[in-house]
Amino acid sequence: MASIGAQQANDEDKLGVSLRRENAWADTYHLYLFENFWCPSIHFQAVNNFQKEFQAKESDVVVASFPKLGTIWLKALTFVIVNHQSFSSLEDHLLLTSNPHELVPFFEFIIGGNYIHNQNLHLSTMTEPRVFGTHTPFPSLPKSIKESNCKIVYICRNPFDNFVSAWNYFNKIKPVIVSELTLEEAFEMYCNGIMDYGPWWSDMLGYWEENMVRPNKVLFLKYDDLKGDINQHVKIIAKFLDCPFSEEEESNEMIESIIKLCSFEKMKDLEVNKSGMYKGSIEKKNFFRKERLEIG
Numbered sequence: 001m002a003s004i005g006a007q008q009a010n011d012e013d014k015l016g017v018s019l020r021r022e023n024a025w026a027d028t029y030h031l032y033l034f035e036n037f038w039c040p041s042i043h044f045q046a047v048n049n050f051q052k053e054f055q056a057k058e059s060d061v062v063v064a065s066f067p068k069l070g071t072i073w074l075k076a077l078t079f080v081i082v083n084h085q086s087f088s089s090l091e092d093h094l095l096l097t098s099n100p101h102e103l104v105p106f107f108e109f110i111i112g113g114n115y116i117h118n119q120n121l122h123l124s125t126m127t128e129p130r131v132f133g134t135h136t137p138f139p140s141l142p143k144s145i146k147e148s149n150c151k152i153v154y155i156c157r158n159p160f161d162n163f164v165s166a167w168n169y170f171n172k173i174k175p176v177i178v179s180e181l182t183l184e185e186a187f188e189m190y191c192n193g194i195m196d197y198g199p200w201w202s203d204m205l206g207y208w209e210e211n212m213v214r215p216n217k218v219l220f221l222k223y224d225d226l227k228g229d230i231n232q233h234v235k236i237i238a239k240f241l242d243c244p245f246s247e248e249e250e251s252n253e254m255i256e257s258i259i260k261l262c263s264f265e266k267m268k269d270l271e272v273n274k275s276g277m278y279k280g281s282i283e284k285k286n287f288f289r290k291e292r293l294e295i296g
């Protein structure tokens with residue numbers, strides 16, 4: 001009898017058999033050109049199920065991004081901001097004991113990449129507003145997300161930093177049997193748009209265009225703007241998500257506490273982010289790369 005893993009790989013191959021494919025960055029899976037984006041074969045089944053099955057609630061919040069654009073930072077900020085009224089103290093916040101990818105699950109691999117089989121189990125235990133993450137481009141999101149009033153917060157980053165971050169990351173998390181991708185090889189793939197969920201430019205454009213048409217539906221943020229004035233952006237995100245800070249909260253320095261809690265330096269040093277694995281295969285420390293200088 002075939003193992004569940006082998007069966008899943010088989011199903012993926014059946015689903016993607018007619019699609020153009022390319023190798024992934026320094027890994028054994030491949031990328032299918034599906035609905036104009038490069039869908040990782042290991043997420044292909046889940047993305048298809050997510051598109052067909054997911055029913056958004058009006059109160060849902062979706063943190064959308066292309067990989068290595070600042071996803072984990074925006075997930076942390078969004079999770080803390082939407083829940084800020086129910087937390088009396090940021091000293092014992094869930095973010096201190098859980099990685100943001102665990103608190104804000106990705107649609108593409110909710111519980112081991114098997115979206116459909118586990119959705120009831122998982123989604124029913126989430127408190128509202130539910131906050132999800134996604135790398136899926138806007139045009140390929142489920143109809144219920146696009147048509148409901150749920151909100152999408154998107155983050156983009158300049159391509160140079162995105163590329164360097166991705167090249168370092170994929171080489172760090174690669175399986176031992178695969179060789180490292182050289183800078184030149186990775187650069188060529190990046191420039192051709194071949195990377196998980198790429199091309200990066202159409203991902204950014206898809207959310208940008210939707211933000212132009214429906215600014216109340218999609219908030220378009222830039223990593224470097226957040227770095228430049230995080231205080232202002234925390235307020236912008238809270239207002240967009242209909243949970244602005246009261247005057248009392250502002251005078252109690254709640255915004256400053258949130259910024260500190262979600263800062264690179266704080267998150268990188270938490271035990272929960274320094275050790276342990278995400279999805280059983282990625283060392284969580286790899287989501288936080290280098291020392292940063294404080295701005296301001």
Ligand SMILES: Nc1ncnc2c1ncn2[C@@H]1O[C@H](COP(=O)(O)OS(=O)(=O)O)[C@@H](OP(=O)(O)O)[C@H]1O
Binds near residue numbers: 166
């Ligand atoms: N709190 C906080 N503040 C600012 N920047 C942060 C933070 N946490 C992670 N990072 C940096 O974000 C980069 C990783 O991007 P993603 O989170 O999008 O990666 S992933 O797609 O979820 O794997 C990666 O950037 P680089 O350092 O340039 O590689 C991380 O270091």
